[in-house]
Amino acid sequence: METTTRAGDAAGDARGRAGHADAAREVPGPSTWDVAATAFRSWRDGAPGAMDELVTAMTPVLWHVVRAYGLERGDAQDVVQTTWLTLVRRAESIADPQAVAAWLTTTARREAWRVARRRAPAVVVTDDVLEFFADPTDSAEQQAVRHDTDDLLWRCVRSLSERCRRLLRVVAFDDRPDYARISRDLGMAVGSIGPTRGRCLARLRQTLLAAGGAP
Amino acid sequence: MTPQEEDRRLLTRLRAMWERRDPVPDGLARSVLAVLATEGLDEEYAMLTLVASTDRLAGVRGGVESRTLTFGSGEVTVMLRVSPLGDRRRRLDGWITPSAAYDVRLDRRGAAGEAGELRTTSTPLGRFEIADVAAGTVTLRLLAVAAQVPADDGVAPLWLTTPPLTL
Numbered sequence: 370m371e372t373t374t375r376a377g378d379a380a381g382d383a384r385g386r387a388g389h390a391d392a393a394r395e396v397p398g399p400s401t402w403d404v405a406a407t408a409f410r411s412w413r414d415g416a417p418g419a420m421d422e423l424v425t426a427m428t429p430v431l432w433h434v435v436r437a438y439g440l441e442r443g444d445a446q447d448v449v450q451t452t453w454l455t456l457v458r459r460a461e462s463i464a465d466p467q468a469v470a471a472w473l474t475t476t477a478r479r480e481a482w483r484v485a486r487r488r489a490p491a492v493v494v495t496d497d498v499l500e501f502f503a504d505p506t507d508s509a510e511q512q513a514v515r516h517d518t519d520d521l522l523w524r525c526v527r528s529l530s531e532r533c534r535r536l537l538r539v540v541a542f543d544d545r546p547d548y549a550r551i552s553r554d555l556g557m558a559v560g561s562i563g564p565t566r567g568r569c570l571a572r573l574r575q576t577l578l579a580a581g582g583a584p
Numbered sequence: 585m586t587p588q589e590e591d592r593r594l595l596t597r598l599r600a601m602w603e604r605r606d607p608v609p610d611g612l613a614r615s616v617l618a619v620l621a622t623e624g625l626d627e628e629y630a631m632l633t634l635v636a637s638t639d640r641l642a643g644v645r646g647g648v649e650s651r652t653l654t655f656g657s658g659e660v661t662v663m664l665r666v667s668p669l670g671d672r673r674r675r676l677d678g679w680i681t682p683s684a685a686y687d688v689r690l691d692r693r694g695a696a697g698e699a700g701e702l703r704t705t706s707t708p709l710g711r712f713e714i715a716d717v718a719a720g721t722v723t724l725r726l727l728a729v730a731a732q733v734p735a736d737d738g739v740a741p742l743w744l745t746t747p748p749l750t751l
Contacts (some may be wrong), residue, residue, distance in 0.1 A: 381706075386668065420617065420620060421617060423614050424613050424617050424620070425613050428608060428612055428613040428616060429608045429613075432608040432609075432612065433599075433602055433606070433608075435600075435604055442609065445611060446612060446615075448617055449612060450615070450619055453619070453620055454619065454620070458618055475749045489677060490644070495610065496615070519601050519604060519605065522597060522598070522601050523605060526601075528596070536600060537595070537598055538598070540595065540598075541595045541598045541599040541600060541602065542602075566591075570591050570594055570595070573594065574590075574594065584590075584594075
């Protein structure tokens with residue numbers, strides 16, 4: 370799993386230009402974005418099974434992007450499904466297959482935002498009421514260690530503002546976030562997204578350090 | 585490590601944490617594929633139309649004991665019995681044929697007071713109930729439960745929806 374921000378972000382993020390650092394990444398290989406683009410092209414060319422590949426690669430990303438908007442799980446599933454249906458219906462209108470992943474996350478965010486606004490406030494849940502689900506394939510020991518570090522990170526994330534939590538969750542799962550769209554949804558200026566992300570990460574790092582965790 | 589790499593690492597940890605804390609529901613990708621397979625690329629909703637409406641009267645006093653509405657679209661028929669509970673509350677009993685499990689949504693968008701949507705699932709025999717709902721205008725939507733839809737079956741409609749109806 371990669372969480373790489375590429376050059377060409379709407380906000381002109383400088384991180385993507387640290388080209389030499391890419392060689393040191395732990396997980397090389399094609400990014401989710403590239404896998405999605407290749408699968409989408411194949412699907413449009415009529416390759417059987419290509420849609421499976423696209424859905425498998427992008428559904429987890431869409432899930433987390435949608436959940437960042439505070440939708441409960443049932444609504445989030447609906448939004449993810451609507452997003453895929455929209456893709457299939459409007460496939461011809463996507464001029465650049467390479468951008469299909471960005472198209473999907475943008476569509477999902479827009480739909481999530483629309484549903485979140487329509488909902489009564491009582492239905493929109495915040496992350497801190499989510500249940501914890503352990504990975505059933507882990508050993509008990511791995512789980513225990515992971516729970517501790519996860520719990521600490523979780524507590525620290527919860528201490529951030531809602532805006533920070535949402536922004537960090539979106540960018541953590543979105544290889545190349547559409548800053549223009551996010552800025553509108555979060556009520557922030559486009560140019561402030563990059564600096565805000567930096568501040569949110571810095572604050573999280575401080576909180577982690579203060580709590581005795583790895584920054 | 586450069587600050588950029590540190591940021592990237594922290595975001596990777598966050599990503600892993602959210603993946604464990606709030607995992608993608610089992611079978612979501614599969615159900616997406618099932619829905620896409622049934623997508624005829626034309627209409628998202630198949631509209632159910634009202635086929636029949638009958639009132640059952642309550643004995644000599646002549647009040648309405650229940651109303652049965654029958655909707656149809658293509659091969660699917662939905663029968664809905666609306667029973668008054670008093671105090672502007674209603675009970676709904678539904679039967680879908682051919683029988684299958686459906687996600688059932690009662691959308692109360694237009695109604696004041698109780699906003700939003702009530703959800704239930706029909707039994708595999710196509711039976712569902714909503715025990716207590718405020719009177720008002722609603723639409724009923726049915727979505728074939730993905731597990732019931734063979735992935736390569738391009739026949740079943742996606743959403744079935746009724747016109748607005750007054751309970």
